[in-house]
Amino acid sequence: MPAATLDAFLNSYLGPPDELRSAVVATVRQLTQAATKVRNTINQGVLGTAFAGTRSANADGDIQKDLDIFADDIFLDAMRHAPVALYASEELEQPVLLDSQAPLAIAIDPLDGSSNIDTNVSIGTIFSLLPATGAPDANPAAAFLQAGVNQLGAGFFIYGPQLALVLSLGSGTHVFVLSTRLGTFVQAYESRIIPQRTQEFAINAANYRHWDEAVRLYIDDCLEGTEGPRGKDFNMRWIASLVADCYRILMRGGVFLYPGDKRKGYRQGRLRLVYEANPIAYLIEQAGGAATDTITRILEIEPESLHQRVPVVFGSAREVARITRYHTEPSAIGERAPLFSRRGLFRA
Ligand SMILES: O=P(O)(O)OC[C@H]1O[C@](O)(COP(=O)(O)O)[C@@H](O)[C@@H]1O
Numbered sequence: 001m002p003a004a005t006l007d008a009f010l011n012s013y014l015g016p017p018d019e020l021r022s023a024v025v026a027t028v029r030q031l032t033q034a035a036t037k038v039r040n041t042i043n044q045g046v047l048g049t050a051f052a053g054t055r056s057a058n059a060d061g062d063i064q065k066d067l068d069i070f071a072d073d074i075f076l077d078a079m080r081h082a083p084v085a086l087y088a089s090e091e092l093e094q095p096v097l098l099d100s101q102a103p104l105a106i107a108i109d110p111l112d113g114s115s116n117i118d119t120n121v122s123i124g125t126i127f128s129l130l131p132a133t134g135a136p137d138a139n140p141a142a143a144f145l146q147a148g149v150n151q152l153g154a155g156f157f158i159y160g161p162q163l164a165l166v167l168s169l170g171s172g173t174h175v176f177v178l179s180t181r182l183g184t185f186v187q188a189y190e191s192r193i194i195p196q197r198t199q200e201f202a203i204n205a206a207n208y209r210h211w212d213e214a215v216r217l218y219i220d221d222c223l224e225g226t227e228g229p230r231g232k233d234f235n236m237r238w239i240a241s242l243v244a245d246c247y248r249i250l251m252r253g254g255v256f257l258y259p260g261d262k263r264k265g266y267r268q269g270r271l272r273l274v275y276e277a278n279p280i281a282y283l284i285e286q287a288g289g290a291a292t293d294t295i296t297r298i299l300e301i302e303p304e305s306l307h308q309r310v311p312v313v314f315g316s317a318r319e320v321a322r323i324t325r326y327h328t329e330p331s332a333i334g335e336r337a338p339l340f341s342r343r344g345l346f347r348a
Pocket residue numbers: 062090109111112113114115204240241242243270271
């Protein structure tokens with residue numbers, strides 16, 4: 001029987017007194033308040049213009065939209081009232097030291113799907129909760145260079161038709177929706193289970209000519225549908241908001257790919273390991289899915305730097321495993337010989 005509210009869920013997670021657990025719960029509570037503020041701002045319909053004059057380039061060189069910076073300020077401020085030692089954000093070159101004695105470190109993408117801000121398509125906030133290891137005041141970035149398996153919890157808010165929180169604290173992936181009538185987040189599902197198989201993929205196909213052969217072949221085979229080696233038709237989606245693509249996969253399965261490609265600066269894809277791929281991989285695995293960098297499990301990758309990128313494939317476990325085989329044992333896929341000699345459907 002699902003707990004009716006986020007509060008009830010968090011209380012049931014608390015269990016016996018435990019400093020880390022209560023820190024996680026207090027932090028999630030602060031995050032929900034911050035997300036509600038961001039949502040209220042979005043609802044005022046002031047996205048592009050309200051924060052004029054705040055545009056600049058972030059740590060990854062992207063042009064920051066004004067709402068990115070606003071959201072970052074809101075979440076940073078909220079974390080000052082949480083048991084958080086360190087706050088690392090996509091929008092900040094270096095982590096901020098908040099309280100060296102506090103037990104947690106948070107890595108956050110305050111506004112995911114920025115290219116959709118002006119288009120009224122779902123955007124979100126992604127967060128990863130880690131133990132604040134090492135000496136936070138001596139080397140703030142070091143706490144974030146731990147593999148995703150160490151996460152104590154992870155989640156994202158999605159500012160869509162509903163304000164939803166997708167959350168895992170290590171036992172399943174749960175979805176809560178803000179009820180404006182009740183003034184609280186209400187559990188919408190007990191725990192998501194992603195189907196093992198799928199007939200739906202998500203990828204930015206405009207990059208087809210830049211992909212490696214393994215990715216092209218996988219997509220070619222999907223597009224051939226019932227006439228190709230897969231023997232079934234596929235559907236395609238690409239929202240260009242990681243949170244929205246992930247939410248759909250949690251609801252009905254599917255596979256998401258943002259591989260590395262040959263464009264300058266995209267050899268490791270576009271997504272960031274510490275505050276995008278790791279929390280998403282944690283949620284997906286907790287829902288029975290899988291997440292890799294095409295070959296290696298995302299959660300086992302040891303980050304080398306806070307803002308590093310990583311190729312990402314996640315979703316229905318059998319499909320993710322198949323994509324790995326396209327990369328590691330291509331001759332075992334289908335019945336083609338010699339492999340990679342075919343011309344792709346997108347190619348002239
Ligand atoms: O525009 P592209 O290359 O298709 O990339 C879209 C991807 O980039 C992102 O917008 C990156 O996140 P940010 O908006 O936080 O930079 C993802 O949400 C999305 O999956």
